[in-house]
Amino acid sequence: MMRLFGLLTKRDIKIGWHGGSTSSMVVAFFIIVVTLFPLGVGPEQNMLSRISVGVIWVAALLSCLLSLDRIFQADFEDGTLDQYALGPLSLELVVISKALAHWVTTSLPLILISPLLGILMNMDDRAFLPLIYAMLAGSPALSLIGTIGASLTVSLKRGGVLLSLLIFPLYVPILIFGVMAVDASVMGTGGNVPLLILWAITLFSLAITPWAAAAAIRLALD
Amino acid sequence: MSSIREFSARSLAVNRGGRPVFKDLEYTLSAGQLLKLVGPNGSGKSTLLKTLAGLIHFREGNIIIDGRSLADEGHISECIAYLGHKNALKREFSVLENIDFWAQLWGRPDKVGQSLEDMGIAYLKDTPVRYLSSGQMRRAAIARTICHRATIWLFDEPTVGLDDQGLELLSKTMQRHLQAGGMIICATHVPIDVPDHLTQILNMADFSVPLSALEEQWL
Numbered sequence: 526m527m528r529l530f531g532l533l534t535k536r537d538i539k540i541g542w543h544g545g546s547t548s549s550m551v552v553a554f555f556i557i558v559v560t561l562f563p564l565g566v567g568p569e570q571n572m573l574s575r576i577s578v579g580v581i582w583v584a585a586l587l588s589c590l591l592s593l594d595r596i597f598q599a600d601f602e603d604g605t606l607d608q609y610a611l612g613p614l615s616l617e618l619v620v621i622s623k624a625l626a627h628w629v630t631t632s633l634p635l636i637l638i639s640p641l642l643g644i645l646m647n648m649d650d651r652a653f654l655p656l657i658y659a660m661l662a663g664s665p666a667l668s669l670i671g672t673i674g675a676s677l678t679v680s681l682k683r684g685g686v687l688l689s690l691l692i693f694p695l696y697v698p699i700l701i702f703g704v705m706a707v708d709a710s711v712m713g714t715g716g717n718v719p720l721l722i723l724w725a726i727t728l729f730s731l732a733i734t735p736w737a738a739a740a741a742i743r744l745a746l747d
Numbered sequence: 748m749s750s751i752r753e754f755s756a757r758s759l760a761v762n763r764g765g766r767p768v769f770k771d772l773e774y775t776l777s778a779g780q781l782l783k784l785v786g787p788n789g790s791g792k793s794t795l796l797k798t799l800a801g802l803i804h805f806r807e808g809n810i811i812i813d814g815r816s817l818a819d820e821g822h823i824s825e826c827i828a829y830l831g832h833k834n835a836l837k838r839e840f841s842v843l844e845n846i847d848f849w850a851q852l853w854g855r856p857d858k859v860g861q862s863l864e865d866m867g868i869a870y871l872k873d874t875p876v877r878y879l880s881s882g883q884m885r886r887a888a889i890a891r892t893i894c895h896r897a898t899i900w901l902f903d904e905p906t907v908g909l910d911d912q913g914l915e916l917l918s919k920t921m922q923r924h925l926q927a928g929g930m931i932i933c934a935t936h937v938p939i940d941v942p943d944h945l946t947q948i949l950n951m952a953d954f955s956v957p958l959s960a961l962e963e964q965w966l
Contacts, residue, residue: 532851536837543839604833611800611829612852746802 529614533622534629540599541630547595548630551588555635558584559642570647577646578656578707584642585635585660586696589667592631593692594685596623596675601745606679610746617735620742624665624672624734632664655710655720662706662723663699669730670695676738680745699726751813751826751898752778754930759808761791761798768794769954770807774947776932779925781941784934786951792934793832795951796901799932800829812899828897830905834888838877842868845876846891853895862890865920867912882908889917893924900924902933915940 541548562580563573600606609619639660640653648656674692678684702719710716753775760770768791776782784792797803799810801817810817812826836845846863850856863869866886876884885908893900900921906914918940921931925945933939 529852532848536848540837540839602833603837604831604835605837607800607802607829607831607833608835608849610802611827613825613854614852747804 526614526618530618530622533614533619534626537623537626538629541626547592548634551592551631552634552638554591555584555588555638556642558587559645562646574647574649577643577648578652579704580646581639581642581648581656582660582700582703585632585639585664586667586693586700588635589631589664589671590689590692590696592627593671593675594678594688596627596672597679597742598675598684601679606742607746610743616739616742620672620676620735620738621731624668627672628665628668632660632668636660636664649711651711652707655707655716659703659706659716659720659723662720662727663703666699666723666727666730667696669727669734673734673737673741676741676745679742699723702726750778750928751930753811753813754899755811756799757809757811759795759798759810760806761794761803762806763794763803767806767956769951770956772808772949772954774949776930776947778928778930779945780930781921781925781939781946782930782932783939783946783948784932784951785936785948786955790951790955792951793903796829796903796932796934797831800827800901802829826898827901828892828895828899829901829903830888830892831903832907834884835891836876836884836887838875841873841875842879842887842890843872845887846894849891850894853897855895858896859894862894865893865916865923866890867916880908882910882913885909886913886916889920893920898929900929900931900933902931902935904934904936906935906937906939 559580562576566572566576597606600609610616636657639656643653643656671692674688674695677691678688681687702722706716706719706723708716709719755775756772758770759772761768772795774782784795786792794803798805836842840848842863843859847856847859850859860869863872866889868883868886868890871879871883871887876887879887885905889902889905892902905917909917914937921933921939922941924931925941
């Protein structure tokens with residue numbers, strides 16, 4: 526069972542990294558969005574420093590959203606999803622494997638590149654580690670919740686916009702606690718609580734995503 | 748190959764989008780037999796194959812494999828291989844990588860080379876799928892379907908895009924499968940060279956629900 530799960534995840538990660546596809550595009554988008562802010566609000570360092578954490582989080586959310594519709598779309602169009610539905614691995618596990626592959630190919634590069642953008646935004650020195658912790662805690666939830674949205678819109682031809690509308694409200698708590706976790710630890714007012722809440726959101730979405738997304742896919746295939 | 752003696756449907760009825768596609772559909776297929784689905788476009792051949800594969804829910808009746816009923820167990824997939832209209836091949840990977848993935852998923856990586864040779868595409872095994880012609884892709888898709896040696900093969904228009912040689916290779920592969928005690932259900936408009944005594948024909952037009960009956964229901 527775990528071998529099949531690994532097989533599937535490896536394949537999707539390979540497709541994600543393949544020849545300058547989604548991953549590199551998402552990272553480029555992330556960098557561009559963040560660099561637009563100093564251009565828009567002016568180069569005043571205190572201002573940039575104050576909004577840096579929020580900007581990086583919002584840009585990460587947008588970049589993540591950009592890649593969500595690819596999670597199932599390609600597999601649905603070429604018939605792979607039909608074969609997964611008949612295959613020896615249950616759809617629930619297929620869903621988790623898809624979310625994991627999405628996290629590795631999209632969220633992980635964003636996390637790795639975010640300190641660089643922090644420098645660009647003149648972020649407080651003390652915020653770098655907390656930002657990475659917060660993103661590590663919150664980003665799996667981005668992928669998992671996004672997987673539900675992707676499964677619901679898989680059979681729609683132009684589902685991308687609807688997907689954004691569905692998913693954004695669900696991303697709001699992650700954004701709020703993500704920024705709070707960083708700010709609170711910089712101020713020294715206890716960043717642990719928001720961080721734990723982020724983990725709680727991730728675990729909660731891990732618990733419901735497989736069932737919800739697998740049910741949506743079965744409906745789409747019917 | 749696990750041995751299955753009988754694969755049958757009993758008074759099967761399927762709805763799509765609220766409209767009945769067919770009803771009271773019956774057949775009984777024994778080991779070593781081919782069931783050929785014929786009928787005009789839209790008569791429900793693809794729907795029947797998807798239903799048998801377990802992708803579509805049926806409204807009434809039952810599908811039975813050696814006394815095991817699909818209605819009770821929901822899923823009898825381990826002995827079924829399904830080839831739909833879509834090829835389920837990833838353009839990024841080579842033919843071998845594609846087929847090997849599915850073979851490993853089914854736990855039968857040993858027959859991949861054999862399947863490629865059966866369909867005459869062994870020489871293409873390192874070619875990325877995006878460079879294949881549509882006929883070659885179809886051959887690869889057939890090889891993908893048969894690579895794990897399931898007992899029951901469900902083929903939906905397998906001959907689309909195949910040339911004469913491809914058709915002949917497909918017929919031979921199907922004959923070998925039947926001789927080994929397998930079963931095939933195949934929707935096609937092209938004659939396939941399988942001995943008549945092994946072939947049953949199911950005309951979907953016999954089970955279709957005429958629109959007038961439907962309209963009467965509404966009135």
